[in-house]
Amino acid sequence: MITKERSVSAYNNELRLKGFNVFQIEADDTSVKTYSRKDFYKICLTSGRSMIHYADRSYEHEGTVLFFGNPHIPYSWETISTSYTGYTVLFSEEFLKLSDRSDLLQQLPFFKIGGTPILDINEEQRQSLNQLFIKMIEEQQSDYQMKDEVIRNYIHLILHEAMKLQPSVSMDNKKNAASRLTSVFLELLERQFPIESAEKPLSMTSAQDYANGLAVHVNYLNRAVKEVTGRSTTSHITERILNEAKALLQHTDWNISEIAFALGFDYPSYFNNFFKKQTGMTPKALRTVEV
Incomplete structure (x- = not known):
């Protein structure tokens, strides 16, 4: 029998091996709405107008939001505005578990189906969070031997900063x-x-x-x-x-x-x-x- 192997993109292979990837969403980028791997948690800091469908709820927003995607909960993202910018970090549960705070994901309301995965972000908060994503990108591109641990620390910082913010109350149930x-x-x-x-x-x-x-x-x-x-x-x-x-x-x-x-x-x-x-x-x- 001839063996045929499933093809997986080089991007996903690299992401799977490292356990994380962080990148900037450029203007008119489609990264947020096209990435659908089920293996990874996602945190997005994005500015623009969008419609987010998460489990059985939907949320339309114009401005900056911090979004938390759980690989176990289906969601989709519709970009409405022509210009969309921000940052995204993808990471596996295994990657975060290598730290001493491996149980944090299970305690956060952002990653639970009954929780609120979207936070409204003002300009001051956006600039502060931007710096954390920029630092992660710099570490990802560096040759520092312990950069994985540094990136884990930045992810934890974002999670803790999010815990201090008020969740959005605009998540609405679909009529049907x-x-x-x-x-x-x-x-x-x-x-x-x-x-x-x-x-x-x-x-x-x-x-x-x-x-x-x-x-x-x-x-x-x-x-x-x-x-x-x-x-x-x-x-x-x-x-x-x-x-x-x-x-x-x-x-x-x-x-x-x-x-x-x-x-x-x-x-x-x-x-x-x-x-x-x-x-x-x-x-x-x-x-x-x-x-």
């Missing part, structure tokens, strides 16, 4: 709650894929898992998804896992036990039964056909 919740569920489902490592198995495999992740009751999620799509939450999850299973069988040389584990199955036999029920053939049979 079922439609928005369904959109968030489908986006969160898609963010779990592709599976790129057998060592990082799929963690959300049931409707209850997604309901927990979205902080809603599973019955509410099921009703919303059924109302909007005409299909059950479980059928969407099953279809996506099945498609990923086929891709892994056809385009990797992972053995079937590795694929089963990567897709969240405790035992290969469970995966075999699931696959045969959905397709009428075993995973091994599909792989044989594809050789």
